[in-house]
Amino acid sequence: MKKYTYTEKKDTRSGFGAGLLEAGRRNDRVVALCADLIGSLKMNDFIKAFPDRFFQIGIAEANMMGIAAGLTIGGKIPYTGTFANFSTGRVYDQIRQSIAYSDKNVKICASHAGLTLGEDGATHQILEDIGLMKMLPGMTVINPCDYNQTKAATMAIADLHGPVYLRFGRPVVPVFTDTNQKFEIGKAWMVNEGKDVSIFATGHLVWEAIQAGEQLADLGIDAEIINIHTIKPLDEEAVLRSVAKTGCVVTAEEHNRLGGLGDSIAQVLAKHRPTPQEYVAVNDSFGESGTPAQLMEKYGLNAANIVAAVQRVIKRK
Amino acid sequence: MSEDITKLEKIASQVRRDIVRMVHACQSGHPGGSLGCTDFFVALYFSIMKRKQGFEMDGIGEDLFFLSNGHISPVFYSTLARAGYFEVSELATFRKIDSRLQGHPTTHEGLPGIRVASGSLGQGLSVAIGAALAKKLNHDDNLVYALMGDGEQQEGQIWEAAMYAPYNKVDNLIATIDYNGQQIDGATEDVLSLGNLKAKWESFGWDVLEMNGNSMAEVVSGLQEAKAHTGKGKPVLILMKTEMGNGVDFMMGSHKWHGVAPNDEQLAAALAQLEETLGDY
Numbered sequence: 001m002k003k004y005t006y007t008e009k010k011d012t013r014s015g016f017g018a019g020l021l022e023a024g025r026r027n028d029r030v031v032a033l034c035a036d037l038i039g040s041l042k043m044n045d046f047i048k049a050f051p052d053r054f055f056q057i058g059i060a061e062a063n064m065m066g067i068a069a070g071l072t073i074g075g076k077i078p079y080t081g082t083f084a085n086f087s088t089g090r091v092y093d094q095i096r097q098s099i100a101y102s103d104k105n106v107k108i109c110a111s112h113a114g115l116t117l118g119e120d121g122a123t124h125q126i127l128e129d130i131g132l133m134k135m136l137p138g139m140t141v142i143n144p145c146d147y148n149q150t151k152a153a154t155m156a157i158a159d160l161h162g163p164v165y166l167r168f169g170r171p172v173v174p175v176f177t178d179t180n181q182k183f184e185i186g187k188a189w190m191v192n193e194g195k196d197v198s199i200f201a202t203g204h205l206v207w208e209a210i211q212a213g214e215q216l217a218d219l220g221i222d223a224e225i226i227n228i229h230t231i232k233p234l235d236e237e238a239v240l241r242s243v244a245k246t247g248c249v250v251t252a253e254e255h256n257r258l259g260g261l262g263d264s265i266a267q268v269l270a271k272h273r274p275t276p277q278e279y280v281a282v283n284d285s286f287g288e289s290g291t292p293a294q295l296m297e298k299y300g301l302n303a304a305n306i307v308a309a310v311q312r313v314i315k316r317k
Numbered sequence: 318m319s320e321d322i323t324k325l326e327k328i329a330s331q332v333r334r335d336i337v338r339m340v341h342a343c344q345s346g347h348p349g350g351s352l353g354c355t356d357f358f359v360a361l362y363f364s365i366m367k368r369k370q371g372f373e374m375d376g377i378g379e380d381l382f383f384l385s386n387g388h389i390s391p392v393f394y395s396t397l398a399r400a401g402y403f404e405v406s407e408l409a410t411f412r413k414i415d416s417r418l419q420g421h422p423t424t425h426e427g428l429p430g431i432r433v434a435s436g437s438l439g440q441g442l443s444v445a446i447g448a449a450l451a452k453k454l455n456h457d458d459n460l461v462y463a464l465m466g467d468g469e470q471q472e473g474q475i476w477e478a479a480m481y482a483p484y485n486k487v488d489n490l491i492a493t494i495d496y497n498g499q500q501i502d503g504a505t506e507d508v509l510s511l512g513n514l515k516a517k518w519e520s521f522g523w524d525v526l527e528m529n530g531n532s533m534a535e536v537v538s539g540l541q542e543a544k545a546h547t548g549k550g551k552p553v554l555i556l557m558k559t560e561m562g563n564g565v566d567f568m569m570g571s572h573k574w575h576g577v578a579p580n581d582e583q584l585a586a587a588l589a590q591l592e593e594t595l596g597d598y
Contacts, residue, residue, distance in 0.1 A: 063443045063477035070447020073432050074455055075375050093437050102424045102434045
């Protein structure tokens with residue numbers, strides 16, 4: 001098992017804030033919009049650097065999505081910022097018609113995704129957003145795993161023409177990817193090569209998968225761990241190449257089992273190489289209030305759950 | 318009456334012919350609102366708006382128009398074709414398979430003249446505000462126009478946009494409401510009263526004007542007046558009184574022709590009232 005260490009923990013939303021500032025420096029077409037959550041989205045540095053290129057919309061997310069669509073007409077590259085719930089479910093039809101169907105170059109940037117939003121509870125913990133966004137034709141869906149990867153992804157999406165859903169979170173988590181990495185949209189990242197099982201993980205679950213991989217190594221199981229940061233378009237080749245070697249799959253995500261990364265992987269496998277698969281995901285339920293760690297444990301989303309899923313799936317080979 | 322107005326009226330007569338022929342040919346679509354807004358569209362595209370030759374999505378250096386109530390696509394398509402954005406013969410493909418003229422306007426099929434999809438109501442004003450903000454960022458002093466329905470005023474997003482634009486001094490924007498008092502299920506007054514629309518928009522901070530949308534001379538002068546109100550720190554809103562079905566006597570003044578196509582006999586009766594001025598497609 002390749003060794004991954006970290007010296008600090010940071011929130012992925014701060015990676016977004018840093019990436020947005022850098023994207024703004026590199027490209028003067030980049031503009032930003034926020035629906036009354038500047039601090040939560042870490043947009044302050046961008047606003048300070050480029051006050052004329054920032055739009056405070058107020059608590060009016062539908063209007064924000066429409067204004068973002070309009071700003072692209074005239075060549076701007078708008079980044080919208082609010083919580084994941086208000087970035088997707090609340091404004092699905094606005095995104096569908098004014099952005100996706102209209103092929104507008106809007107970057108929908110969503111913080112506080114998933115259970116790790118914590119104490120605010122289920123009203124704010126959207127677990128369906130990946131599914132909602134990946135169903136839209138032409139939408140790119142990205143869920144990076146740490147501060148550095150989120151920063152790199154935030155910069156990379158400015159150069160991709162077309163709508164993007166960029167999902168990140170609230171809590172501080174280990175920073176273990178390279179500082180100045182190049183983010184390749186749609187290209188899976190090989191975290192650890194192995195031969196006994198393929199673990200495909202996204203977002204906060206990547207670090208959990210690494211922890212699981214170390215525990216599995218102690219049990220004599222050689223796990224291949226692949227970070228699927230881009231859920232759509234999915235790197236099907238990387239998935240199939242890995243599964244050809246390992247013959248069984250565990251998917252891990254901070255999302256509902258229905259409609260998430262696991263479903264995307266299952267669809268590829270069903271078509272090309274039917275393979276036993278176990279899901280580490282929220283089992284078709286809403287979340288609740290609690291600390292992030294308590295919630296990840298209660299809803300079965302930590303390293304121990306990945307280890308257990310691997311043990312189950314290996315028996316099904 | 319000036320020569321210019323006469324010329325615009327002739328174009329409007331042809332556009333109305335196109336509308337009833339288009340919805341007849343596919344036996345679906347929305348003739349009522351289309352006919353009611355014909356004078357507005359013709360005035361906008363043939364007299365008021367500064368337009369460049371050809372079509373570029375970004376529309377830099379020219380005025381832009383956004384249709385929020387996308388169901389009146391027949392009048393939009395006919396106007397665009399007659400203004401030269403695409404061949405008028407393409408109007409025959411309206412709502413048919415493999416057409417760029419979808420039931421509701423879309424950019425998805427690459428039809429020149431369309432800058433955003435609309436049809437699901439309430440979204441167009443927000444998009445127009447975004448385009449107006451982009452113009453300001455680009456130091457492009459041209460204007461952005463938007464048209465909404467009156468029934469559409471029942472959508473919440475309209476009021477999010479209504480609140481945003483005055484506070485942020487989006488004064489390069491002229492939004493118009495097609496105030497015909499009708500929606501699918503009946504009169505707006507019976508379905509969900511809009512109350513005092515003028516007072517509502519004024520209280521949100523808009524510079525509100527009123528005009529008769531079914532007199533070409535009044536539409537042209539009303540839009541010219543609206544242009545004179547831009548650049549003064551407030552967005553401009555025009556309450557445009559129209560009659561649904563205007564120009565075809567048996568379609569006028571009723572919600573019944575909101576989304577119903579004429580049969581062969583009704584088509585003939587309608588065309589008999591509308592002079593062919595530019596040649597049918």
